[in-house]
Amino acid sequence: MIRLRYEPYELKLKHAFNLATSSRTSTPVMLVELEYEGVVGYGEASMPPYLGESHETVSRFLQKVDLSGFSDPLKMDDMLDYVDSIAPGNSAAKASVDIALHDLVGKLQGKSWHQIWGLDAKKTPFTTYTIGIDTREMIIQKTKEAAEFKFLKIKLGRDNDREIIETIRSVTDVPLCVDANQGWTDKQQALDMIFWLKEKGIVFIEQPMPKEQLDDMAWLTAHSPLPTIADEAFQRLYDISGLKDVYSGINIKLMKSTGMREAKLMVDAARSLDMKVMLGCMTETSCAVSAAAQLSPLVDWADLDGALLISNDIFEGMKVIDGKVTLNDLPGIGVRKL
The missing domain is CATH 3.30.390.10 (Enolase-like, N-terminal domain)
Structure with missing residues (x-):
């Protein structure tokens, strides 16, 4: 039973x-x-x-x-x-x-799930570490705290986006990605911003425009010098086919996909459409983050810092070592309860 x-x-x-x-x-x-x-x-x-x-x-x-x-x-x-x-x-x-x-x-x-799926644990990506919107002083502090990370994710979407990027660039020159969380509503202004961001070493743009603006988003992707990644714009496997040519790729999160089974199918579906794949998370304990990490050898980019943003994790699992997603061989999703 x-x-x-x-x-x-x-x-x-x-x-x-x-x-x-x-x-x-x-x-x-x-x-x-x-x-x-x-x-x-x-x-x-x-x-x-x-x-x-x-x-x-x-x-x-x-x-x-x-x-x-x-x-x-x-x-x-x-x-x-x-x-x-x-x-x-x-x-x-x-x-x-x-x-x-x-x-x-x-x-x-x-066996761990990356072993069951036949994935190579050495092929895990670096994970981004998220810097949220804040005061200049706090952004500098957060960026310095993230010194071990080789890739940072910057939250934008307000009226001081350029100031935030300039502030971070005053502290570090590591690659950045940007998540506007649907904060840009004008496609031409969004495109101008993306060209400026490319000059600042940004690698891709996540959910730049409101999810309802599909035509504007398709135009932006067609003209953008950087890949665009869908997040809020989709949840389940059946949503992905409608995003081809609207976004360059998708951000898979277990809390959207109903878990690991459908997330694995999402990777396969995106690849069949020649789309990029990012593996993300919510604010989570090491339980859910380690579950997602089992898929990480399959993806282009990872944003698996959810457990690092909290002060009361009750699991031990996947580690981030020198900025890289590092899997263990514990059976299942690779966690111990503390």
Whole structure:
């Protein structure tokens, strides 16, 4: 018999997380366990505001999950198809079960998921470290704190974007990527900004314009000297085909994809469309970040710093060493609960 347990938890951020349209100092998560014959798999649902999920909605969803009809956790597709069918939406809640099931099955098989998938742990990318919108003094402080990272992700989308980039460039010359979080609404101004950013050593632009402005976004991608990456513009696998020629690539996050199974299919779908692939995360513990990291040898870029932004991580898992995603060989998703 497979037993499901879950409990709410609140992540405390080291710094306020400031975006183009919001700011927060904490993130609610739900910690999930699946137990089978004494073996426990760990999962997590992270719920940043824009996903529309909460402790209440995830609890309601998980209360509906009845695993009594499943006696063999190795029949993962059957179980995850059932979980996905319970209700529409609830992608983070579904991801928590998916991650816990992958952890459980990996432990039962005695292998990590990058090993099960036949991936080379040496081919993991560097991860970005996120610098949120802040005062000049705090941006300088955050950038200096991130000295070990070889790649930084800069949040933009307000009226002082150039000042932020100039401030960071006064401290470091490492490659940067930019996430405007839908903050640019005029395509010509966005294009002008991207040309300026290219001169400043920016590698790609994530979600520059509102997700509804598909025609403007397609025009911007066609004229942009830098790749454009979709984030808020899609969630599930079936969304990806409509983004070809609108964006250069996609940012896959487990909390959007309903977990590891669909995230792996997303990589395959994007590659079939000749699109770039970024692997991201929310503010999460090392549980969900380590689960995502199992896919990292497959992607062009990684933004897996979610656990580094919090002060109360209760898992130990994937490490960032000299800025590089570094996998371990622990079975499952590669975590220990502290």
